Amino acid sequence: MALTFSTNNDNKQLILKLGGQLDALSAPELMPTIDKIVSEKSKLIIVELSELELIDSSGVAAIVALYKRARAQGGKVQVTGARDQPLAIFKLLRMDKVFHIV
Numbered sequence: 001m002a003l004t005f006s007t008n009n010d011n012k013q014l015i016l017k018l019g020g021q022l023d024a025l026s027a028p029e030l031m032p033t034i035d036k037i038v039s040e041k042s043k044l045i046i047v048e049l050s051e052l053e054l055i056d057s058s059g060v061a062a063i064v065a066l067y068k069r070a071r072a073q074g075g076k077v078q079v080t081g082a083r084d085q086p087l088a089i090f091k092l093l094r095m096d097k098v099f100h101i102v
Contacts, residue, residue, distance in 0.1 A: 003018065003019070003020045003021055003022055003026035003029055003030065004018070004019040004020050004051070005017060005018050005019070005030060005033060007033065007036075007037065009040065009042065012043070012044065013042060013043070013044040013045070013046055014037060014040060014042040014044070014045050014046070015045075015046045015048055016033070016037060016045065016046070016047050016048065016066075017048040017051070018030075018047065018048065018049055018051070018052045019051030019052055019053075020051070020052065020053060020054075021052075021053055021054040021055075021059075022052060022054070022055045022056075022058075022059030022062065022063075022086075023054060023055070023056040023058055023059055024056060024057075024058040026059075027058040027059050027061070027062045030062050031062065031065075034062065034065060034066045034069070037066065037070075038066070038069045038070060038073065041073050041074075041075065042070075042075055043074070043075055043076065044075065044076050044078065045066065045070050045075060045076070045077045045078070046077075046078050046079075046080055047063060047066070047077060047078070047079045047080070047099075048080050048081050049079060049080065049081045049082040049083075049086055050080075050081030050082075050083065051081075052081075052082070052086045053084070053085065053086075054085050054086070055085070055086040055089050056089075060089065060090070060093060060095065063077075063079070063099075064095075067098070067099070077099065078099065078100060078102070079099035079100075079101045079102075080101070080102050082096075082101050087101070
């Protein structure tokens with residue numbers, strides 16, 4: 001399944017919802033959206049992964065890039081809804097501690 005993503009900004013928080021597969025082939029598609037999200041300077045960015053089926057190191061790198069860029073501007077990134085393979089990858093890389101996955 002291809003990567004799907006959408007954003008929703010309600011002034012207090014911005015939600016980036018990811019679905020499908022976030023891997024080396026699809027991660028570059030997400031980068032313009034990450035650039036736009038960072039430019040909006042939201043205080044809280046929620047990355048919602050409940051519909052994400054697969055993630056690889058390139059996908060994790062894209063989320064880490066969002067995290068680092070948002071933090072540099074005083075924002076916070078929270079990852080929610082990770083399950084199955086994506087959750088296992090975050091735990092394996094100990095990124096669940098960084099993102100406080102809920």
